[in-house]
Amino acid sequence: MIQVENVTKRFPGGHDALKGLSLNVDKGEMVFVTGHSGAGKSTLLRLIALIERPTSGHVIVDGQNTRRVPRRKIPAYRRQIGMVFQDHKLLYDRKVFDNVALPLIIAGFSDRDAARKVRAALDQVSLLHKENHFPETLSSGEQQRVGIARAIVSRPKLLIADEPTGNLDPDLSLEVMRIFRRFNEVGVTILIASHDTALIDQLGCRRIPLANGMLHYEEEEDVVAEYVERLSVQTEQAEWRQ
Amino acid sequence: MAAVNSPNLLHAPPSSGRFLNWLVRHASTGSGALQRLARQPFASFMTVLVIAVTLALPAAMHLVIKNAQSISASWDNALDFSVYLNTGTSIEEARRLADIIRQRADVEQVTLITSAEALQEFREQSGFGESLDHLTANPLPHTLVVRPGTNHTEVSMSLLNEELGNLPETDFVQVDTEWVRRFHAILDILQRSIAIGAALLGAAIIIIIGNTIRLDIQNRRDEIEVTKLIGASSAFVRRPFLYSGLWYGLGGGLLALALVRYGLYALEAPVTRLAGLYSSPFNILSLDLAESLAIVAAGMTLGLAGSWVAAARHMRRIEPR
Numbered sequence: 001m002i003q004v005e006n007v008t009k010r011f012p013g014g015h016d017a018l019k020g021l022s023l024n025v026d027k028g029e030m031v032f033v034t035g036h037s038g039a040g041k042s043t044l045l046r047l048i049a050l051i052e053r054p055t056s057g058h059v060i061v062d063g064q065n066t067r068r069v070p071r072r073k074i075p076a077y078r079r080q081i082g083m084v085f086q087d088h089k090l091l092y093d094r095k096v097f098d099n100v101a102l103p104l105i106i107a108g109f110s111d112r113d114a115a116r117k118v119r120a121a122l123d124q125v126s127l128l129h130k131e132n133h134f135p136e137t138l139s140s141g142e143q144q145r146v147g148i149a150r151a152i153v154s155r156p157k158l159l160i161a162d163e164p165t166g167n168l169d170p171d172l173s174l175e176v177m178r179i180f181r182r183f184n185e186v187g188v189t190i191l192i193a194s195h196d197t198a199l200i201d202q203l204g205c206r207r208i209p210l211a212n213g214m215l216h217y218e219e220e221e222d223v224v225a226e227y228v229e230r231l232s233v234q235t236e237q238a239e240w241r242q
Numbered sequence: 243m244a245a246v247n248s249p250n251l252l253h254a255p256p257s258s259g260r261f262l263n264w265l266v267r268h269a270s271t272g273s274g275a276l277q278r279l280a281r282q283p284f285a286s287f288m289t290v291l292v293i294a295v296t297l298a299l300p301a302a303m304h305l306v307i308k309n310a311q312s313i314s315a316s317w318d319n320a321l322d323f324s325v326y327l328n329t330g331t332s333i334e335e336a337r338r339l340a341d342i343i344r345q346r347a348d349v350e351q352v353t354l355i356t357s358a359e360a361l362q363e364f365r366e367q368s369g370f371g372e373s374l375d376h377l378t379a380n381p382l383p384h385t386l387v388v389r390p391g392t393n394h395t396e397v398s399m400s401l402l403n404e405e406l407g408n409l410p411e412t413d414f415v416q417v418d419t420e421w422v423r424r425f426h427a428i429l430d431i432l433q434r435s436i437a438i439g440a441a442l443l444g445a446a447i448i449i450i451i452g453n454t455i456r457l458d459i460q461n462r463r464d465e466i467e468v469t470k471l472i473g474a475s476s477a478f479v480r481r482p483f484l485y486s487g488l489w490y491g492l493g494g495g496l497l498a499l500a501l502v503r504y505g506l507y508a509l510e511a512p513v514t515r516l517a518g519l520y521s522s523p524f525n526i527l528s529l530d531l532a533e534s535l536a537i538v539a540a541g542m543t544l545g546l547a548g549s550w551v552a553a554a555r556h557m558r559r560i561e562p563r
Contacts, residue, residue: 072476083472102469
């Protein structure tokens, strides 16, 4: 679903947010991108959402190379991806229903079709009874669920989320992650940037650890080091036998 | 699942009823923009008022010219020639000459103003009164006022002018209508100045609306950003602002019509009184339907243009961060 090939992202001023990063996310996977702030998690998601373009390398999403998406096609490209944000990014002068309906209205659905889909999405995040509320009257966890309903209402194949539990307490965080899990079970590929390692361990999903814009597998490094050590011991033994 | 995931089913609604959807979307965007304006009634009204005044100015000037033209059009029929006779000509000769000229097919009416009548009129109108009593003799000639037939042409007029001038008793012929033509020329210049002024005021409306929409765009920056982030096209984001501009223009146009109407209403009584003094049946001319529609259409077009300029300039800069 997502192929990142040797991607470097250099910001004006010379800071490299990503340095030759390569990774793969298969269809139907639920994957966490982890790492400290500044490790490049957000930059990676922004490249996938085409908010930024890579300085070099390729980002290929569902077979489309983002480099080949012209500026005017970006809206259509974004409509294929559901996005969830740490700060929800809801429109506070519109009701929950209208917030969730926005992607459908942008895509040109009729009111009736939209209403049906919005209610289905709100039902999936257990907020059907709040459709006529304004977001400000909702708790932070509920607002995030509205954000999730908006992200999944047009049934995207890919859902990306940037620190979706960043502002939530552990119980609410787990609830939000369970919602993601349920969408993943019906085939949606999900990529979540998070630094909440305890929570991720609970869910048992694959992790893509980033540090300084590169992959950083601590455990695997240990394995390799051990292997090298064993190899050298064997070599020594062999030499000694001779 | 595979069928549901196919791109067509996913992101585009079924094509049947698409046009209807489109209409419904436009209607809801339009009414949404209107509601947004209604939420700030004072600010919106001030903008509409500025546009109305800016539109009403050239409309009112146009009406002044139009009425002046309609008055002077009735003068066109009175293309009188004043034929001044030689000072030696007697009253009898003048009367005979008047009779002869009256026979002509291209003459409708001939009036004789004797030198005595002319002096009397001059005494009354000039204010010299007493000082004229010191004159030993009347210096004024007899005058024939010749009104050409109604079916006159440019050629027949100049022919008549020439023949009247060639009469042995004629000193010189003056065409009284010369000043009407000058008046028309002045009206033409005024009309053109108004057109230039209207163009400048139109530019002012574009700037006023553009600026209002620019502020609106800045105030709704977050909303635009979020909408773009979840895949709205530029056209989608721009649309409500274009409708705002259109409503400002429509409101301004309608209010301009009301202002002009009220102005005419206020002028009607004194104008009727003045026309009464001249025993003229003159009625003040108002805007006709085509002119009224043109003012409203101009308002809407300029409103749309202003919001388009603002949206094109400022929307592009707002990209998701």
